[in-house]
Amino acid sequence: MSEVPAQTARDTTLLHAGRAEGKGPVNTPVHRASTILFDSVAELETAKAARFAKGTLFYGRFGTPDTFAFEDAVSVLEAGVATVAVPSGLAACVLPLVAFLKPGDHVLVADTIYEPTRTSLNAFIARNGVAVEYVDPRADLAPLLRPETRMIYLESPGSLTFELQDLPAVAALAKGRGIVTVCDNTWATGYFCQPLALGIDIVVQAATKYIVGHSDAMLGTVTVADAALHKPLREAANWLGHAVAPDAIYLGARGLRSLGARLKQHHATGLELARWLETQPGIARVLHPGLASHPDHAIFRRDFRGASGLFSVLLDTTDRAIASRFADSLALFGLGFSWGGFESLVLPGDPAHARTATVWTEKRQLVRLHAGLEDPADLRADLAQALVRCFPT
Template sequence: MLNPPVHRASTIIFKTVDAYRRRHDGFYDDVIYGLYGTETTFALARAVADLEGGYQSVITSSGSAAVALALAAFTSAGDHILVSDVVYGHTRRFCQEAMVQYGVEVTYFDPLIGGAIADLVRPNTRAIFMESPGSHTFEVSDVPAICAVARKHGIVTMIDNTWATPIYFRPIEHGVDVSIAAATKYMAGHSDVMLGAMTAGSEEIYQKLKDSAGRWGVSASPDDCYLVHRGLRTLPSRLRHHERTAKALIEWLQGQPEVLRILYPALESDPGHKIWKRDFDGASGLFGVVMKPMDDAAIDRFFNHFSVFLLGSSWGSYVSLAVPAAPPPVRLAGTPPLEGTLVRFHAGLEDPADLIADLERAFARLRSGAA
């Protein structure tokens, strides 16, 4: 058969008492209890690890769960972590609320800091968490430079790699210890699954991640694992289409007087383009647009009557999305705020001509003042 079947289970039966007594010997690699994974879960974990070039992956119930479990695996009360100032909003909230609640101190750093992150390292710094490109504003970090500092000080590095997926960026090959993905998005590709993945660069890292997921009782649905595994089959083809469509939309948007700036590292004019070109093999369909300031009425006119673009979160599927950044992204590490209204677009798999026609109507509404 081409695809592994769906194995659903809670109780696993053992043939002898001795096998039952020793069941936890297989905790990391075998099916011993449904909470820790079935054959379907492990099949997806191996597939993701192969794509990432990692030792092994742990599948979680969501991308947010993967972030939380990875951070929990390597920190305890009294520790200090460094977090990129451009992380996904839920990641920031988890760090500010849960991490702090459990006695972990958090320092946010400029995503463009590179090797200068050494100045922020403390004796109790245990982890560095990155997201590149950054959420909403798409800054590209010098991941190898940051990882070189981390290795020197024995610090674990993690990155949210959802935007690029391992098709376009393989963090472990650039020195990262844990590559995290919201498999909900591009890996699944159809807006009908919640799933996350943590991929370890070594056996030691993998065991800590697996322990964290097990101790926190986080489990992934075998049915969702099956769907994501199936989605991986078409991931490269879909990403190429997303990228082509994004570039077509960006080319059109650059000609609109209301557009002040496009946030997309594949553009030669983007500040992160040089590092993106060095480290990445492509760009996905998600990008930001800074438009001239719009009040609430203008935002309503622009967004409320799209016919192809949809309003919604969890990008990465076949549908195109357009949403205002509401609330605007929080920045604590000295990054100046964007001057204008930030809009996030996800280029789906529709015909680019249909999407551009939809944008033409939206800009016409914006200019006319008509609802």
């Protein structure tokens, strides 16, 4: 895949979703509110009874009109029926676990899951009597199901080693068994992949990344395919005290409007760099689902409309010091956590310490790259000079 397919209808829909058309502000105004006033006790009590329903204005923690407008727009992006906004990506990842798992339940989790989510599963969810089982992301899950299995939790692709899961197959396996399926869709967003349309029940996103798009706010979203799943999530968000600051909502809503334009550039630059890196001395392998060399490329072509800017490379060395020198030698790639902003990033990684169901046997050094919105030629030149420094001929 060299170019993103035409997305005209999706781009147009994304620009208008969650907005009041006609006379008035183009953008939904920011609402800074805790207390909401009512005209009568009856009106207050009606709002209280419906406080977990979509779009009910009751108290600031439950959302205000700008929150609801943003949630509606994300629902359109993800092809869902309702969304819950929460204060961070990790909060979004954990919310379905809290909402739908109880003591005695069993959850299957892809071994490549976002590491902070793994930490929350081990340190909090498992402590409350839930059996957490990590599985090979490419495994056949049918033999692993138990009578008490209540959830399958996926991340496709994993954001360090980039394995894809067969989402339609997993969804078909779970349907009719009382098993809720959850997928972290931060890498592709609903712009490039819609797991809900593929049969998944719940999609989570670290909106901190591509939706906000400027590395200046933290935000998470949880979107459902079935309205019946919305209320338990809204209730769990309340139990946890989740409330999103209005300025974060504003930045998320603003980021949504340019999401398509930015992702097209991330897609093009990321693939250009990945293909070029495959040919360079010092690079042993490139881990990018959009490449024909990727083991899951067929799934990518079937389920995805494009790729984001995040991928990894294996340097042709087992020396951690050389990987550090490579990262330190880059001028245009900032060294830091997260991704999805306009800037390019680099981060040395070690998958071995964050797996239990699978064993990462690769000894060559992994470095994760995020292709930002800089000129691709400048990024390529920056990578070239770093490779020359680390792998002189």
